Amino acid sequence: MTEESRFILDPATRDLHADNRRLREAGPLVPVTAEGVPAWAATRYATLLTVLTHPNLSREICHWAARHSSPPGTAIDRIVTDTSMLNAEGDEHRRLRTAVAGAFTPRRLEGLRPKIESLTGRLIDRLADLPPDQPVDLRKEFAYPLPREVISELIGIPAGHQDELHELSDAVAQVGGSLDDTPELRKALHELLGQIIDQRRDTPGEDLITDLFRLREQDGVRLSTDELFATIELLFIAGHVTTVNLITNAIGALLNEPGQLDLLRSGKCPFSAAVEETLRWDSPIAYFPMRYAVRDIEIDGVHLRAGEPILACFASAGRDPGHYGEAAHLFDLTSPPATHLSFGHGPHFCLGAPLARLEAEVALTALFGAFPEIAPAAPPEELCPLDTLLGNSTRTMPAVLGP
Numbered sequence: 215m216t217e218e219s220r221f222i223l224d225p226a227t228r229d230l231h232a233d234n235r236r237l238r239e240a241g242p243l244v245p246v247t248a249e250g251v252p253a254w255a256a257t258r259y260a261t262l263l264t265v266l267t268h269p270n271l272s273r274e275i276c277h278w279a280a281r282h283s284s285p286p287g288t289a290i291d292r293i294v295t296d297t298s299m300l301n302a303e304g305d306e307h308r309r310l311r312t313a314v315a316g317a318f319t320p321r322r323l324e325g326l327r328p329k330i331e332s333l334t335g336r337l338i339d340r341l342a343d344l345p346p347d348q349p350v351d352l353r354k355e356f357a358y359p360l361p362r363e364v365i366s367e368l369i370g371i372p373a374g375h376q377d378e379l380h381e382l383s384d385a386v387a388q389v390g391g392s393l394d395d396t397p398e399l400r401k402a403l404h405e406l407l408g409q410i411i412d413q414r415r416d417t418p419g420e421d422l423i424t425d426l427f428r429l430r431e432q433d434g435v436r437l438s439t440d441e442l443f444a445t446i447e448l449l450f451i452a453g454h455v456t457t458v459n460l461i462t463n464a465i466g467a468l469l470n471e472p473g474q475l476d477l478l479r480s481g482k483c484p485f486s487a488a489v490e491e492t493l494r495w496d497s498p499i500a501y502f503p504m505r506y507a508v509r510d511i512e513i514d515g516v517h518l519r520a521g522e523p524i525l526a527c528f529a530s531a532g533r534d535p536g537h538y539g540e541a542a543h544l545f546d547l548t549s550p551p552a553t554h555l556s557f558g559h560g561p562h563f564c565l566g567a568p569l570a571r572l573e574a575e576v577a578l579t580a581l582f583g584a585f586p587e588i589a590p591a592a593p594p595e596e597l598c599p600l601d602t603l604l605g606n607s608t609r610t611m612p613a614v615l616g617p
């Protein structure tokens with residue numbers, strides 16, 4: 215494969231679902247250049263499933279043959295170089311994941327439900343105070359603040375530090391805008407996390423940072439300072455950025471498919487079905503970096519050499535006609551509940567999936583219940599997509615709420 219014949223994945227110019235259709239048609243594993251990094255893209259559902267569980271594919275960056283020659287400062291580089299569970303395997307991965315898994319048990323999450331409902335209620339009240347015929351950006355005013363507040367509460371980010379942490383982590387994760395470089399930002403983020411951790415150490419609470427301190431005293435789950443930072447940063451970023459996209463994408467789908475919205479309002483389909491169908495049809499994560507071949511392997515007839523990276527194409531797998539049939543491109547709540555890979559699969563399956571599902575279900579039920587006349591304020595093709603390789607959503611979601 216020559217450099218010229220690789221697909222270029224560029225968030226600045228992409229048309230995500232059209233690009234993905236071309237990628238799927240080109241094969242199950244397609245050579246791409248993702249923000250300057252040559253990689254294989256796993257484009258179809260079955261191939262992505264294989265990739266997510268393959269014993270000879272690893273998330274550990276040490277297996278990436280070209281890691282020293284990749285362009286510095288790409289989004290991929292920023293995400294893969296931390297020391298969180300996302301980039302660990304085997305016993306190391308288990309140790310890092312076990313340290314925080316207790317915060318995501320069904321019991322702990324049910325305990326968060328009243329908080330999520332009251333936060334949602336407050337946001338709805340604020341929306342209801344706006345002029346009913348004036349367009350409002352529901353991404354900014356609704357989809358964004360809810361997951362941000364919830365994850366801050368769960369982690370134990372004091373109110374006085376939330377705005378700064380949100381700004382820094384948004385910048386690092388490039389939510390909805392492009393940034394030239396992040397080393398300075400990352401340093402500032404770490405300084406801030408250090409202050410927050412010190413504060414929790416002095417005044418422990420019912421939160422994840424306090425739990426992590428207690429665990430640090432125990433053998434077997436001890437986290438280094440770097441690991442503690444990386445874990446908090448991962449949870450904070452993963453815990454709101456993707457859920458904002460999920461809620462935004464679901465609102466967009468339902469505003470533009472009134473027939474589907476009627477199914478929910480009439481009780482024929484539960485709101486949880488809309489959450490699952492959005493995850494499949496418009497995955498909040500477009501492409502996710504990277505797994506690396508530990509040795510030479512073959513997947514779906516394609517030979518991969520040791521050290522080569524593979525990009526997981528979650529949004530593409532969700533619309534694969536080979537798995538979902540010829541109507542895969544349609545948002546349809548009447549088809550039987552479909553499985554999807556949008557939370558991953560296997561050992562790295564999303565730790566926050568139950569939380570994201572709960573937040574999105576509460577948010578959609580409240581929004582569409584409160585505003586019976588809600589309507590889109592711009593056609594979907596006029597909305598700007600996010601300028602990131604990883605995220606899949608629009609930068610705004612304008613709607614008129616109505617009386």
Ligand code: HEM
Nearest residue numbers: 299300452453456457460498556557558562564565566570
């Ligand atoms: C992992 C998607 C929300 C925390 C993952 C993975 C995916 C994903 C695809 C697996 C990555 C891989 O295998 O390479 C999503 C989506 C979300 C969401 C679509 C929202 C709609 C959340 C939330 C949290 C969270 C709310 C935390 C509060 C994590 C963590 C991992 C992870 C910690 C790493 C797990 C591991 O490596 O063992 N997520 N996520 N995510 N997610 Fe989520």
